[in-house]
Amino acid sequence: TSLSFSEVGRDLPLPSWNNTKVKSAIMAFVDKVTQVDGSDFVPPEQRIAVFDNDGTLWAEKPAYFQLLFAMDEVKRLAPEHPEWKTEQPFASILNGDMISLLAEGRAGLEKVIGATHADMTADEFHRTVARWLTSARNPLTGQHYRNMTYQPMLELLNYLRSNGFKIYIVSGGGVDFIRVFSENLYGIPPEQVIGSRLKARYESNNGHPRVVMTDKVEFVNDKQGKPIGISQSIGRRPIFAVGNSDGDLQMLQWVTTGKGPRFGMLIHHTDGKREWAYDRNSRVGRLDKALQAAKPYGWTVVDMAKDWGVIFPPVRPVPP
Amino acid sequence: TSLSFSEVGRDLPLPSWNNTKVKSAIMAFVDKVTQVDGSDFVPPEQRIAVFDNDGTLWAEKPAYFQLLFAMDEVKRLAPEHPEWKTEQPFASILNGDMISLLAEGRAGLEKVIGATHADMTADEFHRTVARWLTSARNPLTGQHYRNMTYQPMLELLNYLRSNGFKIYIVSGGGVDFIRVFSENLYGIPPEQVIGSRLKARYESNNGHPRVVMTDKVEFVNDKQGKPIGISQSIGRRPIFAVGNSDGDLQMLQWVTTGKGPRFGMLIHHTDGKREWAYDRNSRVGRLDKALQAAKPYGWTVVDMAKDWGVIFPPVRPVPP
Ligand SMILES: [Ca+2]
């Protein structure tokens, strides 16, 4: 009746995490808050964990995947819009000219959002994104985006869930975009996604009412918007927060300065071989102030190169 | 091994509902969508039910209970504000002059909200409301507000939950107010409450960050705001909706015109003896257009006098 090492190992939590102090810190925290008779016990309804998405649950190079989606959509829709050949920022996208596109700034981005995200119901947008996820590939890795989630983070989500945590995504990205794949990729239902959003409009439409997205950005769920978005959606302060950039600074500060046991964690992209190494000088996912705050606030910093045994999960087949 | 009638009856769902066609319609719908091999089967994650609060889950006379809370708060805080004796709308509240208070309109209401709801975190506001719920009594019934929920509706919530539904409150009232008692009175956790909200502000405050409510109304979750609020919070269209006034018209239209099986229900306050009888001429909870829409849209209308065996639950003792 002896068990081989591999049989034991298979049931241990967080198998893709190396046996470093980061893994120990996570497990010690979870043990502590779930000890029914312990002084740090947290009842299940208060075990709320919040996770950033881009650069925390999946990759974000060469740009946020939602921006890559919008660019792919502009290309797909271009035949219906011959005027885009000479109209910015569409012309830059169609020419693959990322530098000129970025030069168009916020106004350019709003035009792209208007052309690819607006005047649709959430259901209609869902179908568009779902189709893209099935076919599109990341220009740097050649992989479908569903294969660019982080295996250790998928294991962390499962581990927290099996210990009674309720998990939310709290992203600067668009809430309707993330809701399309959150259940499928992460096991997080759409109602547990908090993100930036467009202003919505209700149309009654001859007995066929619809809720339609406009092209106006109503709420930016980034930086101080993250604690505000969490307050409005959940109404409780989470006890566990994970992010990877300065956009997560206020969320981590707010979560980890509440009363009782708290856990804050930063994903530091240090692995230039298996993924990408970047922090304070990166245009996408800049990590500077939040990294400086990690020590004074007592946050755990994941060194991807050292703490993660694997980065990406086994390649997922195309869904049926 | 025979069972007495009362032993059988105790386990039947909806015991406070009379055996009328309304009860049959509810149960037939739930049976239909939970039949795994039936053509109307709805998978559990799509079994989302939305309930209005005032006049649907608890009473709303002589005014919305949140307004009565605000008036009680003005009285409690008056010793710190001697200027209120001559300043409207506070003077009217302190003199018990409801007519003059209502004459102050929206501007007056905003001043009252500013004095009683703003410059607080959700936690601080929670404590204020929780204390009020323990002590305050409704001026018409002399009851604590927790005793003015509707017993048949509590049973309906339980019945839906036990059939795999996820239940949300979708109220024109303030989300932070309802979140204080939603878990305790209805078994609905705070993150499943959607309501009107004040604009929130993030303060960093020397290492003690807070999310504080301002006195600016940011979103009114009423009429067409209800479908918009549901879309933003849940990201899916519910299949079951209950309301009691014209403020629920668009929510009911939107929910019940989706594809697949749908259930819409209106609570019609018809019982002047056990509660109050009111509809199209009531200032609070006006029910006119939505009642006219019930037949063309196929909504079930609850006649409280005929369909409910009891109205209020047994009086709850003061919580410890
Ligand atoms: Ca990020």
Ligand SMILES: [Ca+2]
């Ligand atoms: Ca109502």
